[in-house]
Amino acid sequence: MRRLLYTLIALAALLVLAALGLVALNLRGEDPLPETPAAFTSTPALVERGRYLALAGNCAGCHTARGGAPYAGGIGIATPFGTVFASNLTPHEEAGIGRWSPAHFWRALHNGRSKDGRLLYPAFPYPSFTHITREDSDAIYAYLRTVPAAATPNAPHRLRFPYDTQAALAVWRALFFTPGTFTPDASKTAEWNRGAYLVEGLGHCIACHGTRNVLGATEEKLGLGGGLIPVENWYAPSLSSKHEAGVSDWDTQHVVALLKTGTSPRGSVMGPMADVVYGSTQHLSDADLQAMAVFLKQLPESSPKRDASASPARRDAGVMARGAKIYDQQCAYCHGDAGQGAQGAYPPLAGNRAVLMDSPANLVQVLRHGGFLPATAGNPRPYGMPPFGHVLDDDGIATVLTYIRGAWGNDAPAVSRAQILRPS
Structure with missing residues (x-):
């Protein structure tokens, strides 16, 4: 009996240590919120900047339902684990983020945590948005404060057990998410760094063009190497392979044209990427599109999945x-x-x-x-x-x-x- 008791005590201690470790991993990189929110002063220039950044991040693509109020949420995002519903981002005090401070909004982008402390599902791409600067977060917040308030309630997610629990989400985050910041590469030009910031952070391109593991996390080491978009069954081709969607051998102006118009002498877009061009990249400045093109053209070339020198396939x-x-x-x-x-x-x-x-x-x-x-x-x-x-x-x-x-x-x-x- 004594041995059994000691064993149970040891197991309980291990469980407590595991729980504490899980909490610590989910709090890493997170600054405590101020007890008294600082006064927030907005300006027309800040609002306009936030409007532009919201377009660059294609926020409306998930948070504006067809026929619904702008940024009022309601769109169901299908995942292999169930459906996650986009939330209301309007300044409505009950249904939206009207009671959120800039710090709350920043924490959602940077740490993937809601105003009430709940962990957010990564269908909201905070693993990419964590690289957004605080200044850009505040600008987007300022803009969202100006859109018409909508009383559209937030729909409850429909996820299978155990994926519908905060405990499961905490484990996922401990394994696959670490808050980060965008650090410019001193060996690259300012233009390249701007492109990297847009592609890897605000544009969250890896959310589609990255490979995902069985738990839905993007394989960061594989970068923009392509992957099947879950449930939708569209394949987002590799941006690092000239055999798929790589642009290393394209003229920069053709990359810009593709992002701005959806077509170029070297190719065109359809499917989910057509939605991205329509709702986001066509609205970006030529300077930002040029920066994205410069970054994409310099992605390290990945090896083709098939050997081009192999014998022709036999056909029936x-x-x-x-x-x-x-x-x-x-x-x-x-x-x-x-x-x-x-x-x-x-x-x-x-x-x-x-x-x-x-x-x-x-x-x-x-x-x-x-x-x-x-x-x-x-x-x-x-x-x-x-x-x-x-x-x-x-x-x-x-x-x-x-x-x-x-x-x-x-x-x-x-x-x-x-x-x-x-x-x-």
Whole structure:
């Protein structure tokens, strides 16, 4: 009995130490809030700066529901663990952040903690926003104080157990989150550092273009190496590989054009990135877009996932013949008999790196649901691709994509029916 008692005491002590360690890890980098909030003085210039920064961070993309009041929240963000609902950021005192101080707002961005001390879910990308400066946080706060107050209540998250508990979130944060600051690289130019700040912090590009582990945390060591966006089944291609979406060999002006208009001589955007261009990057200054382009062009090149020197893939002649027939009936009118496309209207499919990527996920999405460029000031009436999900079944989609990825000199792996059902 005595040995059992000692064992229980030791286990209890270990549990207490583990709990204390968990609390300490979740409080690292966090300054205590002042007992009496300091007076906050806003100016029109600060508000305008905050409006611009909110656009750069694409805050409305999650916090403004279609047809709803600006920044009133309500959008459900689907995750593998359930649905997280974006909160109300208007100055409404009950439903919004009207009773928040600038310090509360800064703590949410920097530490991922709400006004009442609750830990926030990383669907709100505070692992990136932690790099935002206090000055920029205060500017965004000043701007949000000026938007019309909306009484839209915050919807409760719908997450499965145990992901709906603060304890599970504390463990996740202890493992995967450390508050940080943006530290300029003295060996780089001011322009490069500005681009790094926008891409890695405010723009939170890694939230889509990063690889995630089984618990939903981005693999920081892999950087912007690409990854499948959970639930949405769009693949955000690697920004560090010229075989996917890397721009190291692009002219800077073409990178700027892509971010500003959604299209350039070297490529165009669809899917979630079209939403980013529409709601965020098209509104940025040319100087900031130039800085982002400079940073992206200098990302270290990652190795291609496939060996370009490997022998051409073997293809089933019957599948290729059936795919050619579908292509002739459904695709050739716009994309050309030889996949050459039409300049300024329909992209070429021959040699198109979006076609040749290992993952066919985006091709499946575009073929099934259609694909549309964003309407921007520089490209107000973009061409789009209609959906074919009502015309082609899963086998038909797999067959025509296999043909496209193996015709006209293309040499990408065939697409299976299993990949249509579960893109990879």
